[in-house]
Amino acid sequence: MPEAAKPWYRHLYVQVLFAIAAGVLLGHFYPTVGASLKPLGDAFIKLVKMIIAPVIFLTIVTGISGMRDLGSVGRVAGKAFVYFLFFSTLALIVGLIVGNIIQPGAGLNIDPASLDTKAVAEYVEKAHDTSIVGFLTGVIPNTLVSAFVEGNILQVLFIAILFGISLAMIGDRGKPVVSFFNDLSVAVFKMVAILMKAAPIGAFGAMAFTIGKYGVGTLANLAMLVGTFYLTSALFVVVILGGVARACGFSIFRLIAYLKAELLLVLGTSSSESALPALIEKMERAGCPKSIVGLVVPAGYSFNLDGTNIYMTLATLFIAQATGIDLSWSQQALLLAVAMLSSKGAAGVTGAGFITLAATLSIVPSVPVAGMALILGVDRFMSECRSLTNFIGNAVATVVVSRWENALDVEQLDRAMRGQSLRVDQMEATAIPAE
Template sequence: MVGTPAVGDCPADAAAKPRRAHLNLYVQVLLAIVIGGLLGLAYPDIGAGLKPLGDAFIRLVTMVIAPVIFLTVVTGIAGPRDTGKLGKVALKAFAYFLVFSTLALILGLVVANVVRPGAGLHIDPATLDPAAVAGYAAAGHEQGIPGFLANIIPSTFASAFTEGEILQVLFVSILFGVALAMTGERGLPVLRFLNDLAGPVFQLVHLVMKAAPIGAFGAFAFTVGRYGLDSIVSLAALVATFYLTSILFVVGVLGAVAWLNGFSILRLIAYLREELLLVLGTSSSEAALPSLIEKMERAGCPKAVVGLVVPTGYSFNLDGTNIYMTLAALFIAQATGVDLPLRDQLALLLVAMVSSKGAAGVTGAGFITLAATLSVVPAVPVAGMALILGVDRFMSECRALTNFIGNAVATIVVSRWEGALDKAQLAASLRPSRNPVAPDGRT
């Protein structure tokens, strides 16, 4: 990983020879999103038929996620040969996740009560079609806490890498990293091999990312072609409220956290612009997970912290999903004329705090998690989710973006709490119009 160029960064001679704009991944993905959206509007059937392009790209990224997490975590733990720090990092990370996930839930609850986007719709719950959301409700019911905790442990060592479960890969990686560190001198050849293997694996990530514009084009064309922008109009208040609340959380809450920890949230967003556009195009924060791991290391965060915080945050630090859950739940209640007293709203908040943990960073996970929450709060009809089914895809993009930014901030903050953040490297990486300096001193 050390010495490999970050996804979207310029090569070493870029300072002397500026890179052409059309070769920049940021520009390519942006153009792909625009063209895909226009195609979906003009030819909805063709746009909807391009879904396999987006799906294929997500599968390509999923293919490399497991080895990236495994190599990052194992070499990060076994490299310093200090397993005692692992528990401290985990405690600090989970403390951060708990605080800010709860803040996101509370913010969604407060905004929903102030703005009341569902008030005045007067929807009769008897007229709703529960079959439209039956599949999501069933999936949400299966996502109970006991089942979630049991699912962290894979059935076999190899199955952790074949079933696409991030937490299973993380669990196996931590155990293997600790075991390798405890092996002592005999484990050094294995550690050297894994460090050497990281180079070609991240080159594979770079190759996969070259297909990002194609994936973003297909995914966005499908979204617009399949659902159409007209579906937003009837629920414009909800969509606008959610986007504005998410912006408020990122700029206000995460911006304050960033300022207190010595960096700018806006510069961090600019640093991650290629990944954010990819997340926007595919509606999945998982699509940019390998790139986030690499860029956080290049921004001065230690490998051990990045390897633990980023994958764990994808299941436990979903700020955008949390905002969506309380906001959408109260919207359904307001739209169906259900008056939720403060006691029931607090119960909803507590349930959401638990059910939101373990939601994956993939498209549709937020909707399933909402179903899991409503299924244990009988006052709000689960069938009311049919009201927002048509615009959920458009809100999933904002969920994924907020989740992604939240995990990037968490990684830097936990690194600083550990006293392991390279502040000079962070400043160089976030400095505008400058190429970030790699940990080995290369540009």
């Protein structure tokens, strides 16, 4: 029998929406109080990060260990990275095109020598610590448990893939372990559901801090940049990702509606990591195989950063235009190439958007790194859009790769997109608790 409908006020997305609105009002009218509520948002994000490693590990291990064809692991990973590379590069190009057409920084005529570089020194230092070689070697943890202790997503992904393949290779002898992990995953996802009840509190604290500390008024000076970035990201999601979704047989708008609670959480906390466990659960419920979800979603959080890539090229052009630097097409081509590499080098680093921008400007000598001080005040507002675009991009990537593998349950995807509940047998098969 179908479950009785929840009262409207018990839905997570409604609670988070009210929390965001309350946070905005408190931060605006009582900025000191709002700024002091930062620990609420930080505490919630720490709670979620605490559970991310177990969720990723259990999802991947139980998914891969149940595969009969281990060659499909490499095939899925290969298809996912082809997707990531293509659309990440496309996002960089879109940012360049829009930046050249709208020119949000034109006419500001700011002298780079007058800018305070101390404000961005921390990010520049972190940018120098990131490199492709360092990033690749950093995927390998120092010990088997250090990845879980440090909460490094890519290291957990690396261990989980190896362990899942090992369990699959030993066959029947590994079944007791797989059975234990399947049972454990039920408890872990129930824990996720419990933690998500604190989401409105986290969103309230994070939004109150953002408005209280930075103020909506800070947007006025750089309204053209922020507005251009939001509009570009929206067009990328609706037109480009929407076209991909349509080609794969689903609607981008229905997907956004399906993920509305998670998207509001990302908006409120300005962090896509806050909704990572919920995204894994939702994608499995939408008919994507556990093995594909476990590979694509965590890897996408480091490699499929559409919003961050749009921001990088758009922000770089803004700084160049604001400081009166005219970049030639060859210099912009160099910028594109550097951004492609630096975005991978800073993958998985906290504050990756701003750090990646610093890494790019450090290598491209035409644009002064000091120019980052121009956008530091509004970066927090743009980070929300970066996170939202990244989040939607990874949800689309998961469905697309599942479709490419002919492993997508189209009927279940349609049911999920239309807001219909899972059948009982499917709920038992996925071992994921209902929302």
